[in-house]
Amino acid sequence: MSLVRLNIKGISYSQTQNGAYALILNEVDGDRKLPIVIGAFEAQSIAIALEKEIRPPRPLTHDLFKNFADRFDIVVKQVIIHKLVDGVFYSSLICERDQIEEIIDARTSDAIALALRFQAPIFTYKNILDKAGIYLKVNPKKDEDEDEQDSILVDDLIAEEIEAAAIEKEGYKDKSIEELHSLLEEAVNNEDYEKAAKIRDEISKR
Known part of the structure; x- marks a missing residue:
């Protein structure tokens, strides 16, 4: 490559x-x-x-x-x-x-x-x-101008992240505790700590 x-x-x-x-x-x-x-x-x-x-x-x-x-x-x-x-x-x-x-x-x-x-x-x-x-x-x-383009681009990026996080959060409600613990371990192994934090919050609520 x-x-x-x-x-x-x-x-x-x-x-x-x-x-x-x-x-x-x-x-x-x-x-x-x-x-x-x-x-x-x-x-x-x-x-x-x-x-x-x-x-x-x-x-x-x-x-x-x-x-x-x-x-x-x-x-x-x-x-x-x-x-x-x-x-x-x-x-x-x-x-x-x-x-x-x-x-x-x-x-x-x-x-x-x-x-x-x-x-x-x-x-x-x-x-x-x-x-x-x-x-x-x-x-x-x-x-x-370029600076304005960059600012708009950042807003688009953040909006996409918020939307993805909201969809992801909704998806955890249907999971069992065992499934959540499995997803948490997977997120930590993948070094996706933001996802791990969301899963941990859902487990804490239970």
């Missing part, structure tokens, strides 16, 4: 949902965008790394990781967004120490925050970019 290099265009925010952000990645040799919904903390960490003039008084978590890696001569060479399952992006850090390469699993938001600090390139596979573009229904209007 061929890799496609991505650049960070910036971070956009939702005009309708407080605390909702999307990281906008651009295809280097193309026009497609890859928007990824991220949390407020990760958005702040990425924004600080993008703005070179901003220096937090104490190291953030990603700065601490970078300092730790520097101390032990570990380098993040590149980040690869390698999988997309049910709207969740999975990423890997390609690291090197003493000319030995290691692959470390990471949340995509954390991987991007670290890529910025290590000045490491970001890649994804072509089939993921194709799939995500269709999945996210990216179709900006020509008469809108």
